[in-house]
Amino acid sequence: MIEDVLGVYKKNREMMRFVVGDNCPTNKAIATRLKVPLIGCASHRFNLAVCEYLTEYEDLIAEVQALCIQLRHPNNSAALASFTGLKPLKANVTR
Template identity: 45%
Template sequence: MGAIERFLPFFGKTINGCKFLVGDNCAVNKRLANLMNVPLVGCARHRLSLAVREFLVPFETALDQVQQLMRKH
């Protein structure tokens, strides 16, 4: 948190002026949200991926068979 607060003045900004922060590392994003005491929105792509994986669980056998068939040709 301190690093961000020290970095922002180079751009004439303060942490109080931040409406949101964007990051590409889940662990860092969670830690930063905890330090700032704000909610973490999270990554929509990651949530979609988890939902699709859960949806496809009943079809794993068929999907494995299709994948094996595609590898043979």
């Protein structure tokens, strides 16, 4: 399958020097089968580092998240709108 994708771009497996991705088992298996190194994704490593740093602030972040959820309710949202055009956001969980 990888050869088909490479063919679209007029490339071949011999041109591959490495695979970039997170360290999930699938990416490791692909890199192993292709006999090239797996280079960890910089944005994924950065996200892991930020998450580790933020563990110290988990309680505060949880309180702010709870407040943002309350501010999203219609009555609270209307009151907030009288002070600012900003809207509270709920955090999205990434893997």
